[in-house]
Amino acid sequence: QLQLAESGGGLVQPGGSLRLSCAASGSGSGFPFNFYTMGWYRQAPGNVREWVASFFSGGAIVYADSVKGRFTISRDNAKKMVFLQMNDMKPEDTAVYSCNAIYRRGEVDYDYWGQGTQVTVSS
Numbered sequence: 001q002l003q004l005a006e007s008g009g010g011l012v013q014p015g016g017s018l019r020l021s022c023a024a025s026g027s028g029s030g031f032p033f034n035f036y037t038m039g040w041y042r043q044a045p046g047n048v049r050e051w052v053a054s055f056f057s058g059g060a061i062v063y064a065d066s067v068k069g070r071f072t073i074s075r076d077n078a079k080k081m082v083f084l085q086m087n088d089m090k091p092e093d094t095a096v097y098s099c100n101a102i103y104r105r106g107e108v109d110y111d112y113w114g115q116g117t118q119v120t121v122s123s
Contacts, residue, residue, distance in 0.1 A: 002026045003024065004113065004114035005114055006116060007023070010119070010120070011121075013122070014090060014121055015088055016089050017086060019085050019086070020040070020084040020086070020099075020119070021081060021082075022038070022099030022114055023080065023081050024080040029103075031105070035057055036101040037056045038054070038073075038099070039054040040052040042098070043096050044095040050064070052067055052071065052084070052097070053071060053073040071087070072085040073085075092121075094121050098113055100113055
């Protein structure tokens with residue numbers, strides 16, 4: 001099992017910045033943290049969950065078009081943490097942000113989620 005705990009959410013004005021953190025703990029189902037692709041997702045009220053960014057185990061990084069150029073995902077494998085730096089924030093960034101860890105081995109997906117942290121962008 002891998003437990004994920006997000007932190008860093010809160011209220012920010014439009015144009016402001018926040019940095020989210022996600023700390024992983026547990027055995028990771030026997031796989032090292034660096035095996036996992038780490039991602040951030042968000043869900044606004046009444047909307048489906050939306051993918052935001054991913055940091056692949058091989059080092060590749062990808063972003064949703066809606067956040068490209070404003071958000072930056074990073075990870076510290078030694079500390080088993082992943083971060084999301086959010087700059088130039090917009091009201092439409094308001095959502096619950098969740099951290100995800102996934103590793104596929106054969107036909108099995110080892111897929112874990114955190115509880116989420118609320119981010120509100122408002123003046």
